[in-house]
Amino acid sequence: MSTVIEGPAIAPDNPPAEAIKAKGSRAVSYWLYLAPMLVGTLIVVLVPFGYNVYLSFFHWKGGLAPMRFSGLDNYKNLMVDEQFWSGFVNSLFMIVGIVIIPTILGLILASSLFDYISKQFNDTVASVLRALLYLPQIVPIAVAGIIWSWVLATQNGVLNSVLEGFGISSLPDWLGNPNIAIYAVVLMVMWLQLGYPVVIFMSALERVDPALYEAAALDGAGWWRRFFSITIPQIRPEIFVVVLTATISALKVFAPVLILTMGGPEGSTVVPSFYAYRNFFELSKVGYGSTISTVMSVLIIVIAWAMLWFQRRNLTEEA
Amino acid sequence: MSAQTVSRNAVPTSPIPIDEIDLKRHPKGVMRWVVLVVLGILGLIIVAPILLLVMDAFKSNADYSANGPLSWPEGFSLEGFKAYMEVVNYPRALLNSIVISALVAAFGVVLSLMSAYAIGIGRIKGGTAMLTILLLATMVPQEALIYPLFYGAQATHTINTVWSVIIVFTILQAAYGTYLLSSVMSTLPMSLLEAAALDGAGRWRTLWSVIFPLVRGTMSVLMVFFFIWTWNEFYIPLVLLSGQDSQTVPIAIATLQGQNAVNVTAMNAGSLLSLLPTLVFFLIFQRTLTKGVTLGAVK
Numbered sequence: 001m002s003t004v005i006e007g008p009a010i011a012p013d014n015p016p017a018e019a020i021k022a023k024g025s026r027a028v029s030y031w032l033y034l035a036p037m038l039v040g041t042l043i044v045v046l047v048p049f050g051y052n053v054y055l056s057f058f059h060w061k062g063g064l065a066p067m068r069f070s071g072l073d074n075y076k077n078l079m080v081d082e083q084f085w086s087g088f089v090n091s092l093f094m095i096v097g098i099v100i101i102p103t104i105l106g107l108i109l110a111s112s113l114f115d116y117i118s119k120q121f122n123d124t125v126a127s128v129l130r131a132l133l134y135l136p137q138i139v140p141i142a143v144a145g146i147i148w149s150w151v152l153a154t155q156n157g158v159l160n161s162v163l164e165g166f167g168i169s170s171l172p173d174w175l176g177n178p179n180i181a182i183y184a185v186v187l188m189v190m191w192l193q194l195g196y197p198v199v200i201f202m203s204a205l206e207r208v209d210p211a212l213y214e215a216a217a218l219d220g221a222g223w224w225r226r227f228f229s230i231t232i233p234q235i236r237p238e239i240f241v242v243v244l245t246a247t248i249s250a251l252k253v254f255a256p257v258l259i260l261t262m263g264g265p266e267g268s269t270v271v272p273s274f275y276a277y278r279n280f281f282e283l284s285k286v287g288y289g290s291t292i293s294t295v296m297s298v299l300i301i302v303i304a305w306a307m308l309w310f311q312r313r314n315l316t317e318e319a
Numbered sequence: 320m321s322a323q324t325v326s327r328n329a330v331p332t333s334p335i336p337i338d339e340i341d342l343k344r345h346p347k348g349v350m351r352w353v354v355l356v357v358l359g360i361l362g363l364i365i366v367a368p369i370l371l372l373v374m375d376a377f378k379s380n381a382d383y384s385a386n387g388p389l390s391w392p393e394g395f396s397l398e399g400f401k402a403y404m405e406v407v408n409y410p411r412a413l414l415n416s417i418v419i420s421a422l423v424a425a426f427g428v429v430l431s432l433m434s435a436y437a438i439g440i441g442r443i444k445g446g447t448a449m450l451t452i453l454l455l456a457t458m459v460p461q462e463a464l465i466y467p468l469f470y471g472a473q474a475t476h477t478i479n480t481v482w483s484v485i486i487v488f489t490i491l492q493a494a495y496g497t498y499l500l501s502s503v504m505s506t507l508p509m510s511l512l513e514a515a516a517l518d519g520a521g522r523w524r525t526l527w528s529v530i531f532p533l534v535r536g537t538m539s540v541l542m543v544f545f546f547i548w549t550w551n552e553f554y555i556p557l558v559l560l561s562g563q564d565s566q567t568v569p570i571a572i573a574t575l576q577g578q579n580a581v582n583v584t585a586m587n588a589g590s591l592l593s594l595l596p597t598l599v600f601f602l603i604f605q606r607t608l609t610k611g612v613t614l615g616a617v618k
Contacts, residue, residue: 029522030441034449037434037493044490045456048467055466062466112358120351131605132362135369138601140551142569143593146576146586150388151368156583158371158388165389191365252460255553259576273554276462281558286466293463300458 049297055290062286074291084292087270090182091251094271097186098193098250103242106197109133111231113198114205115213116223130202134195141192145259148188149175152260178268181261185269188256193249197242204238205231244307251300272296369594376400376591380584399588406581408563409592412571415560416550416596419481419488419567424545426489428538431496435534436526438497439504440512450501453494461554469558479562487555492545503537504530543607547600568593 056074060067078084113126136144151158152174160171174184208230216226232239254273257263263270263278270278272292279289375388379396386393403409438446468487472478477486507530515525531538556570566574572589575581581589 030437030443033433034437034443037430037497040490041452041456044487045464048464049459051467052463112354116354121355129358129362132366135366138547138597139594140569140597142553142573143590146572146590147368147372150583150586156387158368161387161389248458259573273460273462280466290466293460297459297463300460301455304458
């Protein structure tokens, strides 16, 4: 975004009255248009966020209980809190399930639909497949959680019934076994996420010059060769956006954990956002919950900023 | 934008259509069917849970516990729906969801337009700083705002009313909308504004008669997205709308989770009812949703 004000190129010898008047009132009147948003952002985002940071320096049970200033105690406790660190490891699982696998798979799928199915069959077939993959994206996340708790149920669950049909006798206890419950959550978030990169990458491919693909095919480049030499380099900006937004949502995962597992079994699926929620509304440790959410906010902003900076540096190097 | 690495004029366009080239490599064209089947199976696996949900929602309890989730229903039963309707005031939840999502979509889009006008066209001082703050607002995890919002909603007596959620999401969605519309507006030719100024149009008239028609397309896509994002929201509504009368569709079913009072078929029926509105919405706006996803993705 450039903020350089390009003055209107009005001939100076005969300026319209409006232009002269506008010069004086410009600064004031545009601010009026921004005022509602400014006030709203203050009330809904900035003040609550500031208050949340402020609370992280206190011990407070919430409500009418006394607030006791505790300095950095909450932060010190958090650094040695095993539940927080294991929640952090679970965030890495979420990154695998939301960023890494869907992005790679999404690239391959989008490229197959665009550079193969569309050309071998027709666009309608590709659109139908795209719509199928995108469907989970519009399912309310709470409802998706309910559906998956039914899919993964140990008794009479969909997945185990299918496995039984294949003759597997030792059925996994997806949501009850601390060693595999996190994989159950990963399975669900992958299902939720996959459609997003596919749709973004497919529309990105539409702006790539078809002549590139044709020339490569003429030169005898197979599908994989075209995939690595044309598709990926051409849609790099979109790949970056998908990775950035998906990373942020991976660090924010909440509903799947709340609904599928409640953080259990034995705390094996707790993620930071859920841990903060638990401290706020179940354990009445408001100060501690604020500390967790403050740390996560800073982390998300730093990661996003670092990714944007890295991307910008790459662009200037290329140019 | 990455620089074009291949100079375009050096590429001769092929006289042979690409599918013929590929067919030469696979003379029988068997490969294409293999790929189609593999992708088709993947697509089916993705929608299978939803298809099975539709089928199982119409089973009776006895049928479900005897034959499991994969068998064809023995009969057409509305048991599950009746049981779900007994524990949840579904029509009320549906009305709440529609009111909240529609108002957020309408307010959010208008607010985005006004703010973007000031930043993208007015180029006011501090516009970039404002955009940075708005972008951060879209990134901040909701748990970092929730307790103060919960507290504020209690203090203003808006807790358990649709208004608390409408105010919060109008601002959160408009943060994204402002960012997006500002970048669209900053690409508009300045000559338009000069023409409007020469005609003697003031700020307000310029916004509605010159700028609005040009960004109307983007605004309608934004509106669809604001509606569906708000509809699907979970964290903030879960905390601010715990009362039966103000619950949204997703919250109403989520609060039943894990309660033994409700059996599997009732939960399935409830899931189906909760899924239906978004499904209808998806079918109506499918083109907008799949095309509009890329909004603002690349500038």
